[in-house]
Amino acid sequence: ATPTSIMVGTGKGAERGILVRGGEALEGAHRLTTVVLDKTGTLTLGRPRVTDVVAADGLAEEELLRLAASAEKASEHPLGEAIVRAAGERGLALEEPEGFDAPTGRGVRAEVGGRSVLVGNRTLMEEHGVSEDGLAPRFEELSVEGKTPVLVAVDGRPVGLVAVADTVREEARKAVDALKGMGLGVVMLTGDNERTARAVARELGIERVHAGVLPGEKEGEIRGLQARGEVVAMVGDGINDAPALARADVGVAIGTGTDVAMEAADLTLVSGDVRGVARAIKLSRATIRNIR
Ligand code: ADP
Ligand code: MG
Structure with missing residues (x-):
């Protein structure tokens, strides 16, 4: 990969409110098959x-x-x-x-x-x-x-x-639609109970739900998907999400969340807008096209 295209990609990311740490995330994001989204604080405002x-x-x-x-x-x-x-x-x-x-x-x-x-x-x-x-x-x-x-x-x-x-983030539905439109699998991950998680997921058009996951188990859920051959982005905001963000092929932190999450992530969505996930993957795809 040429450092120049990565630099250009990083610059374009910054313009779009996507903070890129290291070039690997930009190089790797085009291979993603699956995007895992934490519910509370990521798909919702986190102010119940x-x-x-x-x-x-x-x-x-x-x-x-x-x-x-x-x-x-x-x-x-x-x-x-x-x-x-x-x-x-x-x-x-x-x-x-x-x-x-x-x-x-x-x-x-x-x-x-x-x-x-x-x-x-x-x-x-x-x-x-x-x-x-x-x-x-x-x-x-x-x-x-x-x-x-x-x-x-x-x-x-x-x-x-x-x-x-908790209130569902206004832009979350559009974020899910954009990811699905790009051919990516979308999964909701939450410690909340199954019924509640399913109700919120339905509102957002998400079919795959992993509910009742204890904070210490989030990383294992990512590993499980990877073991099945999926290339996984994890999007989260909390301290609890940090190990899963680090484990994921690409970790994406919500900028309005905790510092711990941002430190563990490859990408940070500065304004907290989850639509940035699709934008970042598009940017990665474009960056790779320029490299090749
Ligand atoms: P999430 O991953 O959605 O942020 P947590 O893992 O923090 O959820 O919590 C999972 C579940 O544990 C909650 O949905 C709730 O039922 C229960 N719980 C956790 N902390 C509290 C608390 N302080 N008071 C009441 N219930 C709690
Ligand atoms: Mg959360």
């Missing part, structure tokens, strides 16, 4: 808000939200932050949680006013022997609407659900 509070077992809605938010007070997860914000908007006074623990990709556990509170997904509840009881139908309904329901348990009893929803 609480949409539903469903109290059960005789608990008042506000008390449910207050307990959940108190347990989430120390959480750095966007879901936890959304729950804390919603409680704040309703003027609820939170308690200081004790013994806070946040098992990755599952939720949080804390003591609130001497009560043991769990907020998280089904795996978290199963790990603590909490049955969903009557909450399962509502859980399914909310998921089908593309919302992420989290279960709340107090002292081992399921007491309700808090649903959180």
